[in-house]
Structure formats: C-alpha cells, structure tokens
Amino acid sequence: MRYFFIIALAAVLITSGCQEKKPLPIIGNIETTATGDTIYPVIRDFSFINQDSQVVTNKDLLGKVTIADFFFTSCPSICPIVKKQELRLYDRFDNYPDLMLVSFTIDPKRDTPERLHLYAQNLEVDPKRWVFLTGPKDELHAISKDYVSIVLEDPDAPGGFDHSGRLILVDKNAHVRSFCNGTDPKEVDRFMEDVQWLLDNGGE
Amino acid sequence: MAVNKYAYRFFFLFFLVVAWHCGVPQEGKSLYTENCVNCHMADGSGLPGIIPAINASLVIKGPYQELACLLYNGRQPADTIKSFVAMPSFKTLTETQITNLINYVKKEWTEDPQFVSEQEVAAAVKACQ
Numbered sequence: 001m002r003y004f005f006i007i008a009l010a011a012v013l014i015t016s017g018c019q020e021k022k023p024l025p026i027i028g029n030i031e032t033t034a035t036g037d038t039i040y041p042v043i044r045d046f047s048f049i050n051q052d053s054q055v056v057t058n059k060d061l062l063g064k065v066t067i068a069d070f071f072f073t074s075c076p077s078i079c080p081i082v083k084k085q086e087l088r089l090y091d092r093f094d095n096y097p098d099l100m101l102v103s104f105t106i107d108p109k110r111d112t113p114e115r116l117h118l119y120a121q122n123l124e125v126d127p128k129r130w131v132f133l134t135g136p137k138d139e140l141h142a143i144s145k146d147y148v149s150i151v152l153e154d155p156d157a158p159g160g161f162d163h164s165g166r167l168i169l170v171d172k173n174a175h176v177r178s179f180c181n182g183t184d185p186k187e188v189d190r191f192m193e194d195v196q197w198l199l200d201n202g203g204e
Numbered sequence: 205m206a207v208n209k210y211a212y213r214f215f216f217l218f219f220l221v222v223a224w225h226c227g228v229p230q231e232g233k234s235l236y237t238e239n240c241v242n243c244h245m246a247d248g249s250g251l252p253g254i255i256p257a258i259n260a261s262l263v264i265k266g267p268y269q270e271l272a273c274l275l276y277n278g279r280q281p282a283d284t285i286k287s288f289v290a291m292p293s294f295k296t297l298t299e300t301q302i303t304n305l306i307n308y309v310k311k312e313w314t315e316d317p318q319f320v321s322e323q324e325v326a327a328a329v330k331a332c333q
Binding site (some may be wrong): 073076077081083084 | 242
C-alpha cells in the first residue's frame with residue numbers, strides 16, 4: 001500500500017512536470033536578412049486618441065503586456081460577448097499594473113472619444129488599465145493586420161463591419177505572442193494561461 | 205396480435221413524451237444560443253451598462269404576451285445617446301420558434317415557469333403587430 005502511494009505521488013509529479021508551459025512563440029512573418037539576422041514582426045507605429053481624448057502611441061505601450069481587440073460600440077453581433085470575456089481578463093489580472101487592455105474601434109465615425117468614454121464608463125473600467133482608441137479609419141483598419149485580425153467594411157454585415165472577434169496578446173516589445181477567439185469562453189481559458197505565462201516571464 | 209398493438213401504442217406515446225421533454229427545450233436552447241447569446245450571454249447576465257441582464261428580468265418573469273411582443277418587435281432604447289445597441293426584432297423567426305424561445309427563457313430564469321402554447325404566442329404576436 002505504501003508503495004502505491006509513492007508511485008501515485010511520483011506519477012503526479014511527473015505529469016505536472018509535463019504540463020509546464022512551453023515558451024510562447026512570436027507570431028507573424030519572421031524574416032531573415034541577407035546577413036543572417038532574424039527580424040521578428042512588431043506592431044507598427046501608431047498614434048490614436050483614447051476615451052479621455054489623450055493621444056496614445058505605440059511607444060506608450062512598449063514595456064507593457066497588452067491584450068488587444070477590434071470592435072465597435074454599436075456592434076449588434078459578437079462584440080458584447082467578446083467584451084464580457086475581456087472583463088474576465090480585466091478582473092483576473094487586476095493586480096498586474098504592467099498589463100493593459102487596448103480596444104481599437106473600427107467605426108471611428110460613430111465611435112468618437114466621447115462615445116468611447118461613455119462606453120468605458122458604462123463598463124466601469126479604469127482608463128489606466130483599459131484604453132479604447134479611435135482615429136483615422138484607414139489607419140485603424142490597417143493596423144488590425146499587425147494584430148493578426150480581420151476587419152472589413154461590409155454593408156451587408158450586422159452593423160456594417162465584418163471582423164474576427166479575436167483577442168491578441170502582445171508582449172513588452174510589441175511582438176504578438178498568442179491570440180484566441182474571444183467569443184469562446186473555453187478558448188479564453190486557454191488564452192488566460194498564455195497571458196499568465198507571459199506575465200510570469202517578465203512580459204518578454 | 206392484440207398485445208403487439210398495445211405495445212406499439214405504448215411506444216408511440218412513450219416516444220412522444222420523450223420527444224416533448226428533450227426536443228422542445230433543446231430547440232429553445234439552440235435558438236437562444238444562435239440568436240441571443242452574443243448579447244445576453246449564455247447565463248443571461250448581459251454586459252453591465254451596455255446589455256441588460258435577463259436572468260432576473262421582469263419581462264421574462266412577467267406575462268408571456270409582453271415577451272412575445274418584445275421578441276417580435278424588438279425595442280429601441282429610450283435614451284439613444286446613452287445606449288449603444290438596440291434589442292433587435294426577431295420577426296424572421298416562426299411562431300413555433302418564438303414559442304420555444306419563450307419557454308426556454310422562462311424555464312431558465314423564472315422559479316415557477318408557466319409554459320405557453322404556440323396558439324397563445326400566435327395570438328399575442330397578432331395583437332402586438
């Protein structure tokens with residue numbers, strides 16, 4: 001009987017060892033230069049306006065781990081469910097000041113800073129931990145590609161836009177490290193572990 | 205054979221009961237998943253400040269007629285400046301589907317659900333057009 005417990009304990013230890021998380025990859029087109037250097041993709045430079053009408057640039061996010069998404073406030077399809085999942089992330093990581101949520105609107109015509117302010121206020125989220133960004137539509141749509149997301153203007157889609165509802169994890173050096181389908185709570189569970197791993201590894 | 209005939213009848217009735225028990229709520233649940241989950245969430249909790257929770261809603265606890273009309277006509281928010289989305293109209297659903305939806309949300313979110321028939325829902329929908 002005693003051996004049984006020892007063996008069981010050993011089995012538990014071994015399997016928990018197996019579950020240790022592998023490092024997250026850098027996602028996107030990794031290129032090698034003629035001189036043999038590796039170039040990892042980064043989020044391009046940007047400058048947008050947040051819900052408090054302040055300018056936010058990519059430099060403000062360097063040094064932070066960010067969770068990004070593309071949405072619009074009048075979206076009648078998947079956005080509320082994605083926002084609900086982001087609230088789970090917001091709550092779970094509330095004691096990590098280096099983590100920030102960044103929601104880019106894809107509908108800047110309707111989503112002015114004032115409207116984003118109201119939206120954030122309704123959600124009762126802290127602007128220091130969750131920014132909502134607006135700006136020129138073309139730039140917002142273009143940057144979605146760096147965040148491995150799809151944004152299309154489509155009059156036939158609900159609310160006028162087609163988009164993927166992805167949540168994207170970006171490290172302190174602006175590399176995409178993980179993403180998930182933000183409409184699926186189970187995928188978000190898995191994504192949370194990636195976020196935790198990145199935070200535990202200093203955000204790099 | 206007489207015994208067989210009864211057996212068939214018995215199985216037919218049994219099948220009907222099973223179909224009613226499993227089939228009806230099931231259809232309501234998948235209709236809810238397809239049409240409502242994105243906004244009101246699987247547990248009916250909504251999105252605070254944006255989409256109302258319906259797991260404690262008086263509209264769900266209240267008379268089925270009001271709920272039928274809400275689903276049929278949708279509802280524009282009273283204050284369009286402070287609101288972001290409207291409750292859409294589900295005119296494209298059939299009366300059977302609306303009935304199954306009503307029975308599903310009542311089963312989930314009322315203590316003592318009063319189930320409704322398709323005839324009752326059809327009459328209610330006519331009255332609110």
